[in-house]
Amino acid sequence: MMRLAPFTYLAPRSLAEAADLLAEHGAAAMVVAGGTDLFPNMKRRQQEPRVVIGLRAVPELRSIRVGEDGTMRVGAMTTLRETATDPLLRERYGSLATAASLVSTPHLRHMGTIGGNICLDTRCTYYDQTYHWRKSIDFCMKKDGDICWVAPGSSRCWAVSSSDSAPVTVALGARLRLVSAAGERLVDAADLFRDDGIDYLTRRPDEILTEVVLPAVQLSGTAPLRNTYWKLRRRGSFDFPILSVAVALRSDDGVVRDVRIVLGAVGSSPVVATAAAARLEGQRPEPELIEEVAGLAWRGARPLDNTDLNYAWRKRMARVYVRRALRDAVGLPPSEPAVDRSVA
Ligand SMILES: Cc1cc2nc3c(=O)[nH]c(=O)nc-3n(C[C@H](O)[C@H](O)[C@H](O)COP(=O)(O)OP(=O)(O)OC[C@H]3O[C@@H](n4cnc5c(N)ncnc54)[C@H](O)[C@@H]3O)c2cc1C
Ligand code: SF4
Incomplete structure (x- = not known):
């Protein structure tokens, strides 16, 4: 059984008190909300705060x-x-x-x-492991080590x-x-x-x-906000995303405005598909155009071999999921037979 290392738990009753405690304890402290990520990480010695400041009573x-x-x-x-x-x-x-x-x-x-x-902390196959597992490979640069096992020649972490x-x-x-x-x-x-x-x-x-x-969904004089989220994961019951697509846009008399297409779980931060969104901006969302935009959006996806399932397949699925998300957002019928939103 993995045990938590000893730590001091502080339970401030106001935001001002929480902020003061965080300032007082500096690098030794972290805040905890639900604890569903931080406490497992502490058990695996990925994160080791000596002081944990709980926000539940704020x-x-x-x-x-x-x-x-x-x-x-x-x-x-x-x-x-x-x-x-x-x-x-x-x-x-x-x-x-x-x-x-x-x-x-x-x-x-x-x-x-x-x-x-x-x-939420970033994730990687070589990092989300017990302390002893990580020690057996001499750790990695995200915690306690010097090398990146995903890209050994790299000077950065790709979690x-x-x-x-x-x-x-x-x-x-x-x-x-x-x-x-x-x-x-x-x-x-x-x-x-x-x-x-x-x-x-x-x-x-x-x-x-x-x-x-x-933001306000309907600013005066603007078209209503339409938005959707599509997630790919191994199991539909529960799993972290291995690819996700968020789309938000306004549809003004059939013309797309203010469109944002953002990919998740394919990089160390959300990836904004700027060129793809620019192609759709000010256009009527015909199926052929959606296909072209999906083809532009997937180029920004750079999945590596450090999460679940094959990374080349995840990259290909980025195009499929962008197409599905865009058709959903603009009100086109699905291009394939009905799919579970959470699985390919
Ligand atoms: C089995 C399992 C499956 C999971 N599946 C998913 C999944 O499918 N998708 C997904 O997104 N997540 C998943 N998670 C991760 C996690 O459960 C969720 O992301 C959850 O929302 C984390 O919220 P929390 O309140 O528990 O965060 P905590 O564990 O309390 O904190 C997480 C991090 O955020 C910091 N933090 C928390 N609140 C604040 C704040 N207000 N200000 C500043 N910093 C803050 C903490 O210091 C810590 O670094 C999974 C976890 C487990 C154990
Ligand atoms: S990407 Fe590299 S450095 Fe980052 S957690 Fe994975 S193995 Fe470690």
């Missing part, structure tokens, strides 16, 4: 509310189950509700939070961003509120994620993610 982090400007604000401690089942979220931001509903199992969705999901909600927040153009003892800032979701398997977030260690701010 009431201001757990709410879903609509702002006066029409934005929707989801507190970081909102559970995945709440995110998946909230009626307004499902109606307006179906992609986020779907992503949350496809994370793991009901037990984990009851414990796991949207904030923890966004800040994979495997969060279901991360690509969705980028596609939706969400902003994320980060609070520290020194103040607060609002960052675009696209700017939170960094293409680096080790230093994968631009969040400072003393910052707490407090809320996800989703």
Whole structure:
């Protein structure tokens, strides 16, 4: 049985207290939300905080509310189950509700939070192992070692961003509120994620993610927001994504506007398919054009041999999943017989 190493657990009762504690304990501390990722990582000695600051008793982090400007604000401690089942979220931001509903199992969705999901550690076959397994290969550069076993000549880590909600927040153009003892800032979701398997977030260690701010679905004078999320995984019952596609766009009298196509689980950060989106922008989404756009989008997928299933096949499936997601978003019928949203 894997045991946790000794650590000090602190349970602040307010956001200000949590931020002060994080500032006080510095690099020795980490925050925990649902603990579904952090505690297994601590058992495997992948992460070794001496102080763990629990956010469960911080009431201001757990709410879903609509702002006066029409934005929707989801507190970081909102559970995945709440995110998946909230009626307004499902109606307006179906992609986020779907992503949350496809994370793991009901037990984990009851414990796991949207904030923890966004800040989820990157994953790799050579890293998500017990301490003794990792020691037997002399570790790797993400923790305790010097080499990358996926790309031994590489000076960087290629661990994979495997969060279901991360690509969705980028596609939706969400902003994320980060609070520290020194103040607060609002960052675009696209700017939170960094293409680096080790230093994968631009969040400072003393910052707490407090809320996800989703843009108003219908700004006056603009077309309604349409959005969707498609996930590929080995088992439909539960598994991390090995490929995912998030799409958000506005359809204005049959013409596509403000389109964002974002791939997940094919790099160390969500991959924005900029050229593909530009090709679709301002066009009518005819099936031939969707096919061409899918062909442009999959080029950005760079899966390596460090997650489940064959990486060349995962790259090919990127084209298929982009096509499925785009047809779904623009309201075209599926191009193939009905498929389970979670399996190929
Ligand atoms: C068997 C299994 C299957 C899983 N399947 C999936 C899956 O399919 N898809 C998926 O996306 N995930 C999956 N996960 C990972 C995890 O359960 C989820 O990502 C979950 O949402 C993590 O949320 P949490 O609240 O438990 O995070 P925690 O474990 O509490 O924290 C995760 C990380 O985020 C940081 N953190 C948490 N909250 C904040 C905050 N407010 N501010 C700053 N930093 C914060 C923590 O310090 C830690 O580094 C799986 C896990 C397991 C064990
Ligand atoms: S990509 Fe390389 S350095 Fe990163 S976790 Fe995997 S083996 Fe380690």
